[in-house]
Amino acid sequence: MEKVKRPTKEEYYMGIAESVSKRSTCIRAHAGAVIVLNDKILSTGYSGSCRGDINCCDVGECERMRLNIKPGENYEKCKSVHAEANALLNASSPAIGGKMFLYFERFDDQKSVHGGPCTMCMRLIKNAGITEFIICEIVQGVKHYNYYDEEAIKNKKC
Numbered sequence: 001m002e003k004v005k006r007p008t009k010e011e012y013y014m015g016i017a018e019s020v021s022k023r024s025t026c027i028r029a030h031a032g033a034v035i036v037l038n039d040k041i042l043s044t045g046y047s048g049s050c051r052g053d054i055n056c057c058d059v060g061e062c063e064r065m066r067l068n069i070k071p072g073e074n075y076e077k078c079k080s081v082h083a084e085a086n087a088l089l090n091a092s093s094p095a096i097g098g099k100m101f102l103y104f105e106r107f108d109d110q111k112s113v114h115g116g117p118c119t120m121c122m123r124l125i126k127n128a129g130i131t132e133f134i135i136c137e138i139v140q141g142v143k144h145y146n147y148y149d150e151e152a153i154k155n156k157k158c
Contacts, residue, residue: 017103020044025055029106031083037098045086049079084121096129105138115146
């Protein structure tokens with residue numbers, strides 16, 4: 001009998017984050033997040049407009065793209081709530097000590113890898129007590145991984 005190759009736990013959770021990202025309403029990039037605590041999924045979230053608001057994907061326009069705003073700047077002009085923030089908002093129990101997996105795929109012409117959460121999301125991650133953060137970022141078809149352990153999260157300036 002042939003041995004079955006199972007994905008590692010990290011591959012499994014990142015695969016779920018990738019699936020969740022497909023619900024994103026952003027036309028610039030898709031992001032999906034999964035929060036895991038003691039090998040149990042607490043929550044998921046994807047980047048998208050506030051509940052009840054019109055989605056960029058439905059109107060075919062992104063305000064930040066229209067204004068030619070670079071990634072990482074002027075997030076107040078964005079209609080979306082980030083995947084990390086939505087996962088934290090959707091959690092029905094505290095995420096203290098939890099691990100967050102983030103899958104992020106760009107659809108614009110940006111070639112740079114941002115490698116981690118924005119300042120606002122990092123504040124939420126720190127305050128929620130997340131102790132590990134793993135990101136898989138797809139830029140121009142190439143996968144880039146970045147890992148933050150508890151010390152790196154604690155030392156990240158917000």
